Amino acid sequence: MAATTISVSTHYRSSSSPYPNLSSLSSHQNPNNFIFPATSPKLATASLPFNSTASPSIASMQDGSLAATVAGLQNEAPLKKLKDGLTSVKENTQLSNFDVNDGKSTTSITVVGASGDLAKKKIFPALFALYYEDCLPEHFTIFGYARSKMTDAELRNMVSKTLTCRIDKRENCGEKMEQFLQRCFYHSGQYDSLENFAELDEILKEHEAGRVSNRLFYLSIPPNIFVNAVKCASLSASASAGWTRVIVEKPFGRDSESSAALTKSLKQYLDEDQIFRIDHYLGKELVENLSVLRFSNLIFEPLWSRQYIRNVQLIFSEDFGTEGRGGYFDHYGIMRDIMQNHLLQILALFAMETPVSLDAEDIRNEKVKVLRSMRPIRVDDVIIGQYKNNARWDGVPFLMKAGKALHDKRAEIRVQFRHVPGNLYNRNSGTDLDLATNELVIRVQPDEAIYLKINNKVPGLGMRLDRSNLNLLYKARYSKEIPDAYERLLLDAVEGERRLFIRSDELDAAWALFTPVLKDLEEKKKIPEYYPYGSRGPVGAHYLAARYNVKWGDLGVDE
Numbered sequence: 001m002a003a004t005t006i007s008v009s010t011h012y013r014s015s016s017s018p019y020p021n022l023s024s025l026s027s028h029q030n031p032n033n034f035i036f037p038a039t040s041p042k043l044a045t046a047s048l049p050f051n052s053t054a055s056p057s058i059a060s061m062q063d064g065s066l067a068a069t070v071a072g073l074q075n076e077a078p079l080k081k082l083k084d085g086l087t088s089v090k091e092n093t094q095l096s097n098f099d100v101n102d103g104k105s106t107t108s109i110t111v112v113g114a115s116g117d118l119a120k121k122k123i124f125p126a127l128f129a130l131y132y133e134d135c136l137p138e139h140f141t142i143f144g145y146a147r148s149k150m151t152d153a154e155l156r157n158m159v160s161k162t163l164t165c166r167i168d169k170r171e172n173c174g175e176k177m178e179q180f181l182q183r184c185f186y187h188s189g190q191y192d193s194l195e196n197f198a199e200l201d202e203i204l205k206e207h208e209a210g211r212v213s214n215r216l217f218y219l220s221i222p223p224n225i226f227v228n229a230v231k232c233a234s235l236s237a238s239a240s241a242g243w244t245r246v247i248v249e250k251p252f253g254r255d256s257e258s259s260a261a262l263t264k265s266l267k268q269y270l271d272e273d274q275i276f277r278i279d280h281y282l283g284k285e286l287v288e289n290l291s292v293l294r295f296s297n298l299i300f301e302p303l304w305s306r307q308y309i310r311n312v313q314l315i316f317s318e319d320f321g322t323e324g325r326g327g328y329f330d331h332y333g334i335m336r337d338i339m340q341n342h343l344l345q346i347l348a349l350f351a352m353e354t355p356v357s358l359d360a361e362d363i364r365n366e367k368v369k370v371l372r373s374m375r376p377i378r379v380d381d382v383i384i385g386q387y388k389n390n391a392r393w394d395g396v397p398f399l400m401k402a403g404k405a406l407h408d409k410r411a412e413i414r415v416q417f418r419h420v421p422g423n424l425y426n427r428n429s430g431t432d433l434d435l436a437t438n439e440l441v442i443r444v445q446p447d448e449a450i451y452l453k454i455n456n457k458v459p460g461l462g463m464r465l466d467r468s469n470l471n472l473l474y475k476a477r478y479s480k481e482i483p484d485a486y487e488r489l490l491l492d493a494v495e496g497e498r499r500l501f502i503r504s505d506e507l508d509a510a511w512a513l514f515t516p517v518l519k520d521l522e523e524k525k526k527i528p529e530y531y532p533y534g535s536r537g538p539v540g541a542h543y544l545a546a547r548y549n550v551k552w553g554d555l556g557v558d559e
């Protein structure tokens with residue numbers, strides 16, 4: 001049985017360290033060399049996903065707002081009418097799939113929650129970048145929708161503050177920006193008002209000017225109002241002839257049950273292929289590139305199994321805390337925020353078998369198989385999950401690490417290969433065999449890179465080896481700016497490409513892995529370890545890795 005080991009960043013308090021000395025760790029890795037100043041309660045709350053489960057407010061969350069709203073909606077009185085409406089919407093959508101660039105149709109993109117943080121920070125800038133790159137359809141309109149009162153001019157003013165220009169075409173940026181802003185409009189309305197969405201529908205129609213319209217709604221709103229907004233958008237503002245698609249932001253529930261309830265509610269109003277569940281990590285360049293690396297280079301695929309790989313590490317860290325999102329974090333925590341989605345998606349892409357083709361369904365089928373071949377993660381002293389009977393990965397530990405308020409910001413995949421059997425040069429590599437381990441690092445961010453650590457002879461008359469990098473650093477190799485993940489994903493949604501979005505069975509499988517451990521942690525009120533803001537995180541992560549005879553690859557001198 002291969003082990004999938006999940007380590008979570010919790011907090012560490014030095015005085016209560018449950019760990020003995022780890023002599024196998026080098027000095028900078030040794031937890032006993034860490035300094036642990038007292039953490040402020042604010043910090044503790046901010047990055048304490050599991051600690052928060054111990055608080056009464058979190059205990060009540062199990063039947064909290066999202067689930068309650070969903071259940072409430074299912075029982076609403078005018079359901080039959082809504083369902084009847086829904087049937088016709090679904091049929092229309094299935095029958096019509098107009099090409100966005102046929103010159104005859106038009107595409108309306110509505111950002112629901114346009115006044116919010118994500119809309120300003122990511123969605124409008126991504127749409128502008130796509131426009132700037134001539135990637136949007138010939139005829140398109142962008143609408144902002146939210147409760148805040150705003151005129152079109154005020155929306156444009158707000159949006160203009162966050163737009164940036166692609167570096168390689170900066171000359172006509174101002175002009176392009178103005179053209180883009182002229183295509184942006186705003187309508188104020190409630191998220192649960194069929195009437196307000198019907199008003200939006202009327203305005204959209206005016207702009208669509210009799211063309212066949214395709215409509216994309218981006219739900220950039222808190223999750224407890226997803227279903228209301230989908231209901232109203234679907235019933236009052238669906239495209240009458242073209243396609244209607246809805247991008248849904250995470251979180252998709254907070255466990256298997258609430259996620260299934262959310263899916264069920266959404267499917268009252270939409271077909272699965274209208275729902276685009278976004279995981280923006282799938283839109284990141286290096287994550288997209290994983291499959292290219294594996295399946296278009298003969299040298300990697302034969303190595304991609306237990307036979308050569310000793311362990312795989314999926315590492316996410318941020319050098320800032322929860323900032324203004326403490327409330328959200330109290331409800332969701334780091335495992336739901338990063339592991340169950342971003343890291344698990346990367347793991348699935350990393351570990352999947354070769355898909356039959358690059359079609360969305362073929363890729364997603366393979367990812368689901370990986371997720372289903374894993375046994376749910378369970379809590380013991382540490383958090384451990386295990387692969388069951390997967391021939392390719394039998395015996396290979398997968399380690400995940402995610403946390404905020406750490407010493408740096410990074411997201412990377414580290415593949416540590418097995419030692420060379422009977423290595424002729426062992427004598428020349430020093431005593432630490434780990435230093436002689438080949439390691440492939442796929443650095444998703446910052447400074448995108450793929451590098452391979454190899455053993456190399458230090459030039460000279462003697463025979464000394466060191467570990468050097470074969471390094472593909474993107475900014476040195478490619479002059480073109482890397483698009484933001486949201487650009488790729490928005491473009492895919494407009495084009496109906498589903499490959500990088502999460503299918504409902506993938507989501508179910510991902511939750512099935514994490515739900516038991518999340519519940520266990522909540523029920524057992526497990527006390528997290530404290531760690532100082534800006535440190536390398538909880539010491540337990542080292543002990544967890546040591547159980548599998550693994551060292552975290554991000555702690556070395558030549559990280």
Ligand SMILES: NC(=O)C1=CN([C@@H]2O[C@H](COP(=O)(O)OP(=O)(O)OC[C@H]3O[C@@H](n4cnc5c(N)ncnc54)[C@H](OP(=O)(O)O)[C@@H]3O)[C@@H](O)[C@H]2O)C=CC1
Pocket residue numbers: 113114115116117118119146147148191219220221222223225249250251
């Ligand atoms: N921000 C980020 O970096 C990320 C966000 N996400 C997800 O994207 C979605 C949007 O995030 P974000 O923009 O940060 O969210 P915000 O909290 O900024 O909310 C977006 C808009 O929704 C409306 N709104 C906020 N709270 C409520 C409420 N309780 N009831 C009704 N309407 C409300 C507000 O608009 P108004 O009052 O004008 O109606 C607000 O401007 C969320 O699902 C989030 O989880 C995912 C990844 C990253």
Ligand SMILES: O=C1O[C@H](COP(=O)(O)O)[C@@H](O)[C@H](O)[C@H]1O
Pocket residue numbers: 280318337411445
């Ligand atoms: O989904 C999320 O991602 C961000 C990190 O995204 P990145 O693209 O900046 O790496 C994280 O800060 C946030 O907590 C989480 O909700």
